Amino acid sequence: MIWLGIETANAPLSIAVIKDGKVVAEIVQNIKLTHSAGAMPAIEEVLANAGVKPSELDAIAVSEGPGSYTGVRIGVTLAKTLAWTLQKPLVGISSLKSLAANAALYDGFICPIFDARRGNVYTAVYKGRELETIIEDYHDHIDGLLERLQALEAPILFVGVDVDVFWHKIVEVLGDYAGRVPFSHDLPRASETVRLATKVELPSVDAVHHFVPQYKRIAEAEANWLKEQKEKAHE
Known part of the structure; x- marks a missing residue:
């Protein structure tokens, strides 16, 4: 079986072709x-x-978000267009889970982080080689995340290039419980997106029409519009 993996949820880019469980080519x-x-x-x-x-592909996997609004939208749009044009099934994988998969040989808690600006993050917590979900993908201020992680009272392995933005505060709050993957594991890999996609049942080709990104937060422009509408309603 031949898969195409697409990962554009944030600034890093990764594209991979996987054939019969082996990486053939990857950027x-x-x-x-x-x-x-x-x-x-x-x-x-x-x-x-x-x-x-392209016609030889059997399926396409894409990181469905959360992450950069533009990055997620571009990846999903490309994946949907290719899947529908080629009449191939499309599987969406959490961009956070795909990144956490870089540390899947670690048996403890794994926390991927994407910078959501203004001190906010997109994040989740997984555990062990099977990436059991401990905290679902969500959007939070870094302080809120660290409060939840403190409650775990256990070592946490952080992964992602955006961990740099928050590392000082992470160490300040978690101390020796905070750990990081090697820098070579901080970039998301489309091959991991495909690996996770192979573990789920393939949807029908018709399901491509209903595939939507998982932003976990509305776009800033939409948030500003909603704020304006509320202010007008109270005038």
């Missing part, structure tokens, strides 16, 4: 290139390097 990069300009060429490059025609 993992964290450079200043917008996904609108870089994602499709990367898909074409990986397919070409793997010697795989």
